[in-house]
Amino acid sequence: MAAPLGYDLTVQQLIPGYASLARLAVALLAASQRASLPGASVLVAGCGTGAELVEARSQRPDWQLRAIDPSAEMLAEAQQRLGPASEGINWQQTTVEGLEAQSCFAGALSVLVLQSLPDDGTKLAFLTALARSLEPGGQLVLVDLMAPDRSPLQAQVEAAWLGFQRASGLTADTEELEALTHGLHPIGRARLTALVNAAGFGDPARIFQALGYEGFLLQRLG
Ligand SMILES: C[S@@+](CC[C@H](N)C(=O)[O-])C[C@H]1O[C@@H](n2cnc3c(N)ncnc32)[C@H](O)[C@@H]1O
Secondary structure, X not given: XXXXXXHHXXXXXXXXXXXXXXXXXXXXXXXXXXXXXXXXXXXXXXXOOOHHHHHHHHHOOOOEEEEEOOOHHHHHHHHXXXXXXXXXXXXXXXXXXXXXXXXXXXXXXXXXXXXXXXXXXXXHHHHHHHHHHEEEEEEEEEEEEOOOOOOOOHHHHHHXXXXXXXXXXXXXXXXXXXXXXXXXXXXXXXXXXXXXXXXXXXXXXXXXXXXXXXXXXXXXXX
């Protein structure tokens, strides 16, 4: 497997636990009733440079993978990273909202995508499209930066995040850091629950947290 590309190294220095996220997300989905079946169809929504795809190929080589991303550059990086393992993956340059697939996936992964969408109907459209792409009972693993808690200790949490980045060797004010941290639209847990319920999912079960980053397991309702 190729060495981490610029994006992958930066994101590991920025997000505590990122190196384990894809492994955990795939393991969770693989333990679900539908995606545990041999040859299950799984959607990787916003595949970026392919972290979840590498894990999926390793843990579940039998899965029928659809990898989508609107960025041709990200798709090309992911294909290069996967190498020969990219064959057999169904690659598509599109957003989730532009996906025509209806109720055909046993499971889906969406890591660090929803956070970049504004909460003006765009997040709901994204989640609704994800729910529609899943079979009833299909599950989604969703990971995102969440809005900070209103706690008097929050300033310490922010300071710890900067400390984590510095200790990880992240150099400040790179263009990539700008792209990764600016223009994000994190929401709180109550708002996330309202949005996923409106989209057709049951209540989210939290499966991961590292500072402001949280992961959830969601199931499409019948
Ligand atoms: C921060 S990257 C995360 C990539 C990968 N999931 C990871 O964890 O490393 C977010 C990706 O989501 C893609 N994206 C943005 N909006 C999207 C949408 N509406 N549907 C699908 N992918 C989208 C971006 O092009 C980008 O590659």
